[in-house]
Amino acid sequence: MSVISRRMFMSTxxxxxxxxxxxxxxxxxxxSDAKAIVEKYASPASKWDGPTTGPxxxxxxxxxxxxxxxKNGGILGVTNGILEAAKAxxxxxxxxxxxxxxxxxxxxFGQALALKPDGIVICGFDAVEQKVGLETAAGxxxxxxxxxxxxxxxxxxxxxxxxxxGTDPMEVSKAAAAWAFxxxxxxxxxxxxxxxxxxxxxxxxxxxxxxxGELGGTVLEYVDTPIADTSTRMPQLTTSLLQRYGTKWTHAxxxxxxxxxxxxxxxxxxxxxxxxxxxxxxxxDGSESAYARIRAGEHQAVTVAEPLTxxxxxxxxxxxxxxxxxxxxxxxxxLHVVTKANVELDGGKTNAFDPDNNxxxxxxxxxxx
Numbered sequence: 442m443s444v445i446s447r448r449m450f451m452s453t454x455x456x457x458x459x460x461x462x463x464x465x466x467x468x469x470x471x472x473s474d475a476k477a478i479v480e481k482y483a484s485p486a487s488k489w490d491g492p493t494t495g496p497x498x499x500x501x502x503x504x505x506x507x508x509x510x511x512k513n514g515g516i517l518g519v520t521n522g523i524l525e526a527a528k529a530x531x532x533x534x535x536x537x538x539x540x541x542x543x544x545x546x547x548x549x550f551g552q553a554l555a556l557k558p559d560g561i562v563i564c565g566f567d568a569v570e571q572k573v574g575l576e577t578a579a580g581x582x583x584x585x586x587x588x589x590x591x592x593x594x595x596x597x598x599x600x601x602x603x604x605x606x607g608t609d610p611m612e613v614s615k616a617a618a619a620w621a622f623x624x625x626x627x628x629x630x631x632x633x634x635x636x637x638x639x640x641x642x643x644x645x646x647x648x649x650x651x652x653x654g655e656l657g658g659t660v661l662e663y664v665d666t667p668i669a670d671t672s673t674r675m676p677q678l679t680t681s682l683l684q685r686y687g688t689k690w691t692h693a694x695x696x697x698x699x700x701x702x703x704x705x706x707x708x709x710x711x712x713x714x715x716x717x718x719x720x721x722x723x724x725x726d727g728s729e730s731a732y733a734r735i736r737a738g739e740h741q742a743v744t745v746a747e748p749l750t751x752x753x754x755x756x757x758x759x760x761x762x763x764x765x766x767x768x769x770x771x772x773x774x775x776l777h778v779v780t781k782a783n784v785e786l787d788g789g790k791t792n793a794f795d796p797d798n799n800x801x802x803x804x805x806x807x808x809x810x
Contacts, residue, residue: 497809505553622658720741
């Protein structure tokens, strides 16, 4: 937005029309709206709003989890949730690690099919990436569910995936951008990090870009850099961005906490304190390392966390429904804006967003366990 158009914006009572979900309001009210979004998702998630009915446990099943990269904290958290839920329902689980590469995931998919399981969970990569494996699974009518395999929840169009599980990715992105906008007093200068390998990553980053731009903030740069290469790329990239933008860079927005796992040393080398700018804000997933950084005040200010363990339980439930010949539950899990002020809530003492809503008991009741 130019200086002239910004002045026009400030002088009109109509405010800004936000396709990102904000009403056409004044600049002051836009800040108020951003605060309301943050407060909504910063509150405890203490009420179970998921399914209460479904098929009983399909006994004695064996499933395979195809993990995109077990070094990713979100994928690790979901996988641990699957293992926990599988034990409760009485299933066996085999976890195969794609190790962060397309070829690794292709090999893992082939190995999974050779095991002839009763179901497969795709965890953390685009379903359409593995076309051959999907076609083989479809031909054998093998039940497939997924986590973060598409930009939307539920059945993935054009694939045999019957349920993609997650929070609402657009709400996650809106909450992250709203926090940065509010924290900067309506004048953020942001760099957005994403990975075009994944459709959901692009959708989330585009949403953050839209919200910041439409509110009147500044997107300094939109950086497309692979999640799998963050350990090698982020240190130098961080230094380069600091040199390029200096104090104009107030907030870093990323589609995943893993980008921030490797920024700290570069920020510290530049003499930036843990509570200094740029502040790090992640639109997912709420990894253990993110919680630890937020608690310690080490550069990361926010993660918009997903209930990773709960989502693992949901994946087992969705697969149980698929094996029983029933449709997906329709459940979209809650998100949580985690800051230093509320980091202890909803399981935060264990460095995770684990809602105190008795979801384990709810699923066990459905399964007859």
